[in-house]
Amino acid sequence: MDQSFELLPEPFQINPSLPIYEQFAWAIQGRIVSGHIPPGSRLPSVRELAAGRGVNPTTAARTYQELERMGLIVTYRGQGTFVTRDAAVIGEARKEIMRKAIKEFKAAAGKLGLTAAQLLEFDKEDSHDG
Amino acid sequence: MTANHYSMEAAAGPAAVECRGLGLTRRKKSILQDISFDIPQGSLTGLLGPNGAGKSSLLRIIAGLAAPDTGSVRVFGQPAGIEQLGMLSLLPDRSNLPGWLSVREWLDFAAGIYPDWDPVKALEVQAELNVSVEPAISSLSRGEEARLQLLTCLSRTAPLIILDEPFTGVDLISRERIASAVVGELADGRRTFLIATHDIREMELLFDRLILIGKGTIRSIEDVDRLRRSGKSVESHYREVFA
Amino acid sequence: MSAMKTLVRLEYSRYSLSRLGKHYRLLTALILVIGTVLIGIYLPGSRSSERIPFIYAALLVWSAVTVLSAVSMVSFMNAGSRDWMLSFPHSRLKLLYAKMISLLGHSLQLMLAVLLAAVMLYLYSVRSGWYPPLSMPGLLYLVAAYTLFMLIFLPLAVVFGLAISLFLQPGRLARLLFIPYTALWMSPFIVDGIYGTGYSGAQAAAPGSPGFMLYASLAAAAAGWPLSHLLMLLVAARGLEAEGQEVRSSSPTGASRRFRSGTLRITRNTGLQKDTSTFMMLYRLYAGRTRRTEKHPAVLSLKFAVPPMVAAVFYFGITSNVESVVLSLMRSLFGLVITFSSVWVLLRSSSERKQLPWLLSFPQSRLALLLSGIAVVWTTAVRIMVILLLSAAAGSVTALIAGNTGLQDWSQTLIWLLYFFLFYVLVLTVMLCLLQLEYYTMKAPVLGILMFPVSLLGLMGGVFLNKIIFLPAELHTGILPDWSLLGWIALIGLPAAFCCIPAGARYYHLSLSRPAGKKQA
Numbered sequence: 001m002d003q004s005f006e007l008l009p010e011p012f013q014i015n016p017s018l019p020i021y022e023q024f025a026w027a028i029q030g031r032i033v034s035g036h037i038p039p040g041s042r043l044p045s046v047r048e049l050a051a052g053r054g055v056n057p058t059t060a061a062r063t064y065q066e067l068e069r070m071g072l073i074v075t076y077r078g079q080g081t082f083v084t085r086d087a088a089v090i091g092e093a094r095k096e097i098m099r100k101a102i103k104e105f106k107a108a109a110g111k112l113g114l115t116a117a118q119l120l121e122f123d124k125e126d127s128h129d130g
Numbered sequence: 131m132t133a134n135h136y137s138m139e140a141a142a143g144p145a146a147v148e149c150r151g152l153g154l155t156r157r158k159k160s161i162l163q164d165i166s167f168d169i170p171q172g173s174l175t176g177l178l179g180p181n182g183a184g185k186s187s188l189l190r191i192i193a194g195l196a197a198p199d200t201g202s203v204r205v206f207g208q209p210a211g212i213e214q215l216g217m218l219s220l221l222p223d224r225s226n227l228p229g230w231l232s233v234r235e236w237l238d239f240a241a242g243i244y245p246d247w248d249p250v251k252a253l254e255v256q257a258e259l260n261v262s263v264e265p266a267i268s269s270l271s272r273g274e275e276a277r278l279q280l281l282t283c284l285s286r287t288a289p290l291i292i293l294d295e296p297f298t299g300v301d302l303i304s305r306e307r308i309a310s311a312v313v314g315e316l317a318d319g320r321r322t323f324l325i326a327t328h329d330i331r332e333m334e335l336l337f338d339r340l341i342l343i344g345k346g347t348i349r350s351i352e353d354v355d356r357l358r359r360s361g362k363s364v365e366s367h368y369r370e371v372f373a
Numbered sequence: 374m375s376a377m378k379t380l381v382r383l384e385y386s387r388y389s390l391s392r393l394g395k396h397y398r399l400l401t402a403l404i405l406v407i408g409t410v411l412i413g414i415y416l417p418g419s420r421s422s423e424r425i426p427f428i429y430a431a432l433l434v435w436s437a438v439t440v441l442s443a444v445s446m447v448s449f450m451n452a453g454s455r456d457w458m459l460s461f462p463h464s465r466l467k468l469l470y471a472k473m474i475s476l477l478g479h480s481l482q483l484m485l486a487v488l489l490a491a492v493m494l495y496l497y498s499v500r501s502g503w504y505p506p507l508s509m510p511g512l513l514y515l516v517a518a519y520t521l522f523m524l525i526f527l528p529l530a531v532v533f534g535l536a537i538s539l540f541l542q543p544g545r546l547a548r549l550l551f552i553p554y555t556a557l558w559m560s561p562f563i564v565d566g567i568y569g570t571g572y573s574g575a576q577a578a579a580p581g582s583p584g585f586m587l588y589a590s591l592a593a594a595a596a597g598w599p600l601s602h603l604l605m606l607l608v609a610a611r612g613l614e615a616e617g618q619e620v621r622s623s624s625p626t627g628a629s630r631r632f633r634s635g636t637l638r639i640t641r642n643t644g645l646q647k648d649t650s651t652f653m654m655l656y657r658l659y660a661g662r663t664r665r666t667e668k669h670p671a672v673l674s675l676k677f678a679v680p681p682m683v684a685a686v687f688y689f690g691i692t693s694n695v696e697s698v699v700l701s702l703m704r705s706l707f708g709l710v711i712t713f714s715s716v717w718v719l720l721r722s723s724s725e726r727k728q729l730p731w732l733l734s735f736p737q738s739r740l741a742l743l744l745s746g747i748a749v750v751w752t753t754a755v756r757i758m759v760i761l762l763l764s765a766a767a768g769s770v771t772a773l774i775a776g777n778t779g780l781q782d783w784s785q786t787l788i789w790l791l792y793f794f795l796f797y798v799l800v801l802t803v804m805l806c807l808l809q810l811e812y813y814t815m816k817a818p819v820l821g822i823l824m825f826p827v828s829l830l831g832l833m834g835g836v837f838l839n840k841i842i843f844l845p846a847e848l849h850t851g852i853l854p855d856w857s858l859l860g861w862i863a864l865i866g867l868p869a870a871f872c873c874i875p876a877g878a879r880y881y882h883l884s885l886s887r888p889a890g891k892k893q894a
Contacts, residue, residue: 195456195459196614212464215460215461215462215463220456220460222457222460223456224453225454225455225457226454227454227457228386228454228457229453229454230386231383231386235386239382239383242376242378242379242380242382243376243379243383243462244462245462246462
């Protein structure tokens, strides 16, 4: 299948102080749920991913294992690795990302001494003024 | 999530390199003391340390080019020595290929000299590293010669590859090419790499294990993923150890 | 193709002249042959017997091959490609034999050229009527005997030259054996210096006769070949060890240590005398290297052993009325000093390769750089010669005081001694300057061919000169040395030679861009 998508967002900054496969898996998960990588797409091989990013192949392999564990990708022996076509799984992953985003949003509001609702209210007024 | 659930972990069999209590003294100066470590097959181990830490001496001993005063080294279970040179592919530090030859001539010679030379692989790696065969070796820039040296190492099927400072004086693009060629080789899972380098930032994403030596002793042996899970990068760990 | 064959070809390619192209190769051979013939014609010994050209050929081949093998070994030990070659997955003995066989190939070509020159010299001598021609079978027998002899000792000479690496290993007792080793190296010339043309006698069994050479070949094959194999085993086991990394003066520690000692000295001195010229600083920098060599146990023991020996030899020589023998020995010693200085200069250009970018980037003129380098060699060589001269003089004075010789005989011996000293100092000066042409000749590969006879002259010059300058067999007849020869050399030779220094200095930098391998073959 023709690859018309980027596996990882460009530019992608790796933080060398955190496990790299986690960073990769999280980013790819985001690309899948947002539709940047359509369901059923064939992903690059472990070797291609590793060589392209200059990381240890083990890191690339772990990334795929992580995504596989979540059910987002499936590996068929001899054919390659594909994004799942199971909408329920993708939906579940989307929910997880949303939960995480909300959590971060709430945390940011908390730092300012506000609730999430207050912060959203401010946004509404602000965009009216603008 | 837990570690050890990935399938690429070392194949069965003896460690690629097994050092036990290595000591080396030259001219009454102690160069290495009580060095012990294992390098599992299929891993990419970074050998890091300040200048003069004894990295090159250690690699020479592993390659069988020098004998330790105490301790032992085994390469795939066999005592290290000249007989083991066929098992490993060494890129020596600050060395040159025969400068009086052209690249093509050297590759022809290499094919005859190394019993494990793989001509198909040589062509692949040559294209990957973008090595041109016409010029004389003595006229190559450092980066070009470094790539040719790596080409020589990778065109063999030897299961252990030892690179001693492969990046010294090599430009950014050449570094990237070299790093990605190394990754390509490693992905088959059949090769073991041991790389001594100063270029931590360039290489830290590649290593899965670290051996830090300073003043001739082992300062730290780390699994890189474990390091990152504790919130440290290779670089920050290096600073911690040697600061 | 077998790995051995590849290894041999790789080694062979290093010094192969064929890389220069067919024309250069022919030209080199031609210059070599003609040059050798010309030198042969001017050697007075050539006139005495038809065996002499071949004896000289054998001597020349022995020393040239040992020197070339030793140089190739030393340059291998210092070359950047050493670690690569040592990590080839083959046994050390195999690597060493590959080196030996390739050198044997080169030596064979050299031998053929020299043999050709010897035959030409023979033909020339016969035409000049120096001696009656041999019958055709006689000539063929002579040539065949010498060819066989050279063929047999060629492997010995190569292995012997390669064995130099044994003595370069650091911190080994073997370093002490360096003296007998070099003595063996020069043995043909020492023998030649002592016997003179003694083996030119017409008796059939005399040393140098074809029959004798056949026996010598047999002996060399029976004893020498097994010995060389043993030596090869030893060199493979001990001489190639990568621990020799400390030998490798190009390793940064070695180089920086050398520089450091030089600079320390400079700072210490500038405190005392501020007007130390930059030239002197450069001189001291280079001299630091010599000072280190002088601390070598072998050199130290030489330093203590040679002067008393020379004095003793002179004392007994004068006492037993064999002044001319003693003087010719002295001449050989002076000649040796010139040979060593030339080897030093020739090796210098390859050994300082790694430091050269630094040296050349000193804010100094190239002339000062080159000159200070030569000056160190010159002063060291002259110092040795002066010590030899003084020791000899001391021996002769003792003989005079002991009443073993008359004042007149004594003064005559001393005059000859002084004459030789001055003569060899002059030749040394000319030679060192001439060798600087090396840099000039890097301008073009054609010129490189020029360098071959020049370096050969440097290596062999001392020996040839022994043949050229006249020394009467009986000193007491009152024959005085030909001082005008000295005058001519000083008048013509010196200015011409001095011109070579600026010429070399101008192209000093070319040795940076020169590919490492392309030294003279």
